[in-house]
Amino acid sequence: MRVSNKSTATTSTAVHTRIWFLLLSILIQSNCxxxxxxxxxxxxxxxxxxxxxxxxxxxxxxxxxxxxxQNIPVRERDLPVNPAYITQLQQAGAKIWFPSRWLNAVLVEATDATLATIQKLPFVKGLDFSRSLSSRRISAEATLTTISKLAKVEQDSLAYGDSKFQVEQIGVDNMHRQGYHGEGMLIAVLDAGFRNANQVPFLKPLFSESRVLATYNFVRKETSVYEGDDHGLQALSAIAATTDNQLYGTAYKASFVLLCTEIGNSESRLEEANWLFGAEYADSVGVDVISSSLGYSTFDDASTSYTYQDMDGKTALSSRAAQIATETGMVVVVAAGNEGNKPWRYITAPSDAVSVLAIGAVTQTGQRASFSSFGPPPDGRVKPDLVARGQGVVLGLASGLIGTGNGTSFATPLVAGLAAGFWQAHPQLTAAQVTASLRQSGSQYSTPNDELGYGIPNFERASALAATYSQLLVYPNPFSETEPLAVQWGEIAANTPIEATLINLAGRVLWRNSATYSGLTTFVLPNLNLSAGLYFLTLVSGDKKRTVKVIKR
Structure with a gap:
């Protein structure tokens, strides 16, 4: 569901891309x-x-x-699928589409008879979802955007035109003023097609400066993404466009990887598998920030649809993929969904993943847009995480004109560009620290709710928080027992033992746990039935001991 040093990076990415596609071309040959x-x-x-x-x-x-x-080790999970297993799947009669490193899985196309043979192979564990991911029902999808041509406005000091409202709302004008426009950052946009992106005038610098480093269409198994749907183009324009007096994207000098994962005329779990493959590809070529304006809840085949209870960050295929993507050191920014005035009402996958930034939509005045999906997930975590302008967003169209659109689809890339520029300004941070800084910069961080989450992020507020990461950060704070408690402690080295103890005001120890510090250590609290109020978290590592106040919501 649509909800929208440079030379060194270019060379290594291009080489890896050629190797990746060569491997795929070998893998997918089958006529079954x-x-x-x-x-x-x-x-x-x-x-x-x-x-x-x-x-x-x-x-x-x-x-x-x-x-x-970021002190993130390469794990067995990162290893490609064993080629010998892929060969045996082919020999069994399966057509190979894409392998998944993270899930140790292979998307295959097979008849019932072939599938039965495959499931008897000794190295096969089973099927994710236990049935076909593809849907046989096809239905047209209503557009989520309302487009209108904008009148030309007088040039302001930064030539933003009407886009200045969406830029200023999240402090990106100050980010630009300080010289951070996304230079050197690599952003992957996972979406439907990017029709005419290589031809429209508002993206001309992106292509003339060769800042699109790779493209791939996971729906059609080809590199071309510039035809078909234009939803991805519109989302891309909110980050990358440059048109004086009309539109400037939030990270318009960044480099990009454009990935088509969405099937335009149907809705099925196969699109979530494509999202998984797209996120793995983004990881492999070295992407810093993923921006995805897609969401999944109900499908054409109602028997395959998710329920609200499934929005737990662990069940949906795309949510599992998004969580793993964050654990590889990428900042993942996804749309919360446009279900706020529909029967579903709540956020959609993969925005329910714990460590992603789920983005809702607000108006120019900061009020929740009527369509923006509500939180919380069924486990009570704060979602959406943040919000940005999603109603009347100035963006570029496949016609080459500048227009406006509505949807969390367009709030999402605004924040993705903010994340890229903020990380550029503070390169010492980890992806988890960037995510935490943006959350804490929210306009209502101390009083989050189910409509706006932590509120509207801001570059200056996030920058003020960046300095704290050389010391100790515990988040979320306020916390709940349904959220993992993350610890980042700049004073200690990676692979160092750390012990955490939670104490109440009377000094009674309520919980204790230990872990190995890896740059980001997450503790999962048991159900302690804590009352709302103030507690103390004591952290000990070697000769270092720190106690911080934490508030239970």
Whole structure:
């Protein structure tokens, strides 16, 4: 569901892209007639030719450096699917579409008979969702945007035109004024098509400066993304466009990877699988920020639809993928959904993932847009995380004109551009710290609600928080027992033991746990039935001991 050093990076990404597509071209050769697409889960990665000690075999140098900078190890989860298993799946009669490193799975197309054979293979664990991901029902999707041509306005000091309202609302005008426009940052946009993106005048600098580093269409298994749907183009324009007196994107000098994962004329779980493959691709080429204006809740085949209870950050395929994406060191920014005035009402996957920034929509005056999805998830966490302008957003159209649109689809890329520029301004931060800073910069961080989450983010407020990361940060604060409690402690080294103790005002120990510090350590509190109020969290690592006040909501 649609809800929208440079030379070194270019060279390493291009080389890795060619290798990636070469491998895919080998994998997908098959002429078997088939009736359904299934995500086949595998038991292991035993006897793999790949090694975590040689990540350059399957990750670009930029991707490796992103992990190293954040003390994120390359794990077995990052290893590609064992090629021997893929070969045996082909020999069993399956048509191979895409493998998934993170889930150790392969999307195959197979008849019922072939599927039965596949499930008997000793290395096959089972099927994700236990049935075909593709839907046989096709229905037209109503557009989520309302477009109107804008009158030309007088040039202001920064030539934003009418887009200045959406830029100023989140402090990006100050970000630009300080010289941060996304230079050197790599943003992946996962969406439907980017029709005419390589031709429209408002994106001309993006292409003339060769800042689109890679493209891929996971729906059609090809590199072309510039035809078909234009929803991705509109979302991209909110980040990347440059048109004096009309529209400037929030990170208009960033570089981009454009990935088509959405099937325009149907709605099925297959699109979530495409989202997974897109996120893995983004990771492998070294993307810093993912912006995705897509959301999933109900499907054409109602029997495959999710329920509200499934929006727990762990059930939906796209949510599992989005969470893993954050754990590889990317900032993931996704649309909360346009269900606020519909029967579903609540946020959609993958915005329910714990560590993503789920973005809702507000008007120019900061009020919730009527369509913006509500939180909370069924486990009570704060969602949406943040909001930005999503009603009357100035954006670019496939016709080459500048217009306006409505949807969390367009609030999302505004915040993704903010995240890229903020990270550019504070490169010492980890992705988790960028996410936490933006959350805490929200206009109502101390009093979040189910409509706006933590509120409207702001570049200056987030920047003021950045300095604190050299010391100790515990978040979320206020916290709830349904949210993991994250600790970032700049004074201690990675791979250092850390012990956490929660104490009440009377000094009684309520909970204690220990872990190995990895740059970001997350503690999951048991159900302690805590009353709302003030508590103390004591952290000990070696000779260092710190106690911080935490508030239970």
């Amino acid at each position: 007639f088939s009736q359904g697409k299934y995500l086949v889960l595998l038991n292991d990665k035993a006897n793999s030719p790949y090694s975590v000690n040689k990540p350059e075999q399957f990750l670009s140098q930029r991707s490796i450096l992103r992990r190293q900078k």
